[in-house]
Amino acid sequence: MTMEEDEVSTQVPNDILFDFDESELKSDAEETIDELIDEFDQLPDDTIIHINGHTDNVGDEDYNMELSEERAESVLDYIEENSDTSDLQFETFGYGETEPLETEADDEEAERMENRRVEIVINPDENEEN
Template identity: 40%
Template sequence: MKIEYKYREDTPFIIEFRPNDYQWNIIEETYGEKGQKLVGDLVKTNSSGTVQYIEKEFHHKSTELHVPDNVELIIEGTEVKMLVPDHVLFDFDQFALKEESKAILSEIGKTLGQFDKNMEVLIHGHTDNVGDSQYNLDLSKKRAEEVKNFLLEQSNLGNISFLTEGFGETKPIASNDDEAGQAKNRRVEIVINLR
């Protein structure tokens, strides 16, 4: 069962089931009009002792994220995005990782290792708009795959599912009219959804 909630630092997340909130006969028959048929460790009683209900409280432990200096970290609600410029990872027009980029990806791997091991991590490749669009799309896919393959080799990340996608030049984050904007658009994004 999925339950949507808004994360708030230092605020517990509470799930409650109160049979008397429902006017359905089957609920009343199964659990009692005032929850008197509820059993188990999660059963609570209201302050007057007349109504029983189920309550489970979860306490969040905040995870501090450490990323290398040349990696941009963007947190939007439950989505965490690490933007790694392509010049940090690859030589011009190549998809094989630079030797020096492996230390940066190892650091990112340590950060990913702090999270729940059964999560999905999205790896998105992006390029600027210089050159053939199909070539750029293929290059972005290969670069995303190369990052995924390196992260999969990290011993502490075996249970994480890595999904890759190449977008080529279709999702710029800056203008492609000058070199500074093109440089920002050439990137690999590592995306975690903490929901």
């Protein structure tokens, strides 16, 4: 988890949430998301939360964009089905391969794995472009 002014961000690696090339949550992912939901219960009303999906650069760029959007939506769907989030404002975004954490080399699986993630951003910077 990182904190920058009022913005709090946490990253969840995709291998915890999803099988490779899938957007359906793994059953083991529920525990991880439940921990986030517990944190959301402490937030004031009207807190803005962005759920951002990211992929690596393997595969078609359009496909990766769609997959990242579907993964962000899957996380939000689980949150909405398993908690009362009516007092919070959620938005999902798919970034595909456009915002890597690591510069990927074709043979560096560890670097590609770091880029496959879902970010949860609480109180995102109002000037952030999405």
